[in-house]
Amino acid sequence: MSIIHDELNKLGIVCNTFSVLQDKDGIIAARIASREKSHILKCFKKDEHKRELDNYRLLASLNIPTIRVIASTDSALLLEDIEFSSFYRLGVQEDMSDPDVARQIAVWYKLLHSHGYGYICQHGESMYDEADFFTLENIAFIKEKTETQSAPAWALLEQHYYTINNQLCNARRTLTYNDFYYTNMVVAKDNSSALMFDYNLLGKGYAYTDVRNVSSSLSGEAGKAFLDEYGVFEPMEKALDDVVSVVVTLHQACLRGKVPWWAQSLLDEINTTFIEKIECLKSMI
Structure with missing residues (x-):
């Protein structure tokens, strides 16, 4: 999927493989396997959905716990993959x-x-x-x-x-x-x-x-x-x-x-x- 490749390129990530978990209403979530690590890439096609980028930053600024944000672009979030977390499920x-x-x-x-x-x-x-x-x-x-x-x-x-x-x-x-x-x-x-x-x-x-x-x-x-x-x-x-x-x-x-x-x-x-x-x-x- 080109949007996933585009966002990974912005992040400077070399991806071994990915699997699409969700593609609905302009939001795509994919599991990214890179260098023996797994992350979730969440891409936003519509401008109104990009508010989630700011919402993660807002909650972090208020010290309200969220899942960990590894990196972001102007239209995507790279998040920790809870399926591989030692602490959370x-x-x-x-x-x-x-x-x-x-x-x-x-x-x-x-x-x-x-x-x-x-x-x-x-x-x-x-x-x-x-x-x-x-x-x-x-x-x-x-x-x-x-x-x-x-x-x-x-x-x-x-x-x-x-x-x-x-x-x-x-x-x-x-x-x-x-x-x-x-x-x-x-x-x-x-x-x-x-x-x-x-x-x-x-x-x-x-x-x-x-x-x-x-x-x-x-x-x-x-x-x-x-x-x-x-x-x-x-x-x-x-x-x-x-x-x-x-x-x-x-x-x-x-x-x-x-x-x-x-x-x-x-x-x-x-x-x-x-x-x-x-x-x-x-x-x-």
Whole structure:
């Protein structure tokens, strides 16, 4: 693949062999074998994906653990290959139900959020923010795509949209990861630490978006362990997220040709508990 050869030439690497691990949406990842060592080369064809280059540098500057960056170009990262690490391993499905791993992931998220507040305050104006998708236009799009125009919850949300959106705009922002799943996770082989990688969706937001994203993905005991280790969160952020995340997630789902299975529970919510969540948020503002 020419792009891989081009990036290796920029890095001055003589490659014995490589194997493509991923080629999707303009991002190519390949395992590079060179001089009896193995690394991962991640190439970005689209400019919007190149933000991950800056995100690795940002996290390093804030002393937030990442997998090791060996080198980089203007459109590629050369990363350590976790498959050959003596200390780390890649996350597995079983980690989603392991309380010890959940606690270590909470440590990483706490660090991300605590260090992120100051950075976002000074430098975060132009960063990706999922809350930007909470618009009346996107609500109208969801209603039409899902044929739920008559749901009373939508009428209530539209009636109080500007009040809710004002509260959303004023919510304190920090760095948020936004893409939790075990396939993006690295765990120490002795379970002494864990971290997330793949920072294409790293951006700014209120911290509870990450808390919800992680805790809802983990099994019961692991989810409790994560929340116990993470500690307190703002009740207003949870109330906001209970409403805003439904719109943001459904909008992402509706951009696809067919609404995916993972959005079905939110569709069911539109005619059941969503109106209660809007009422709860209204009472807190």
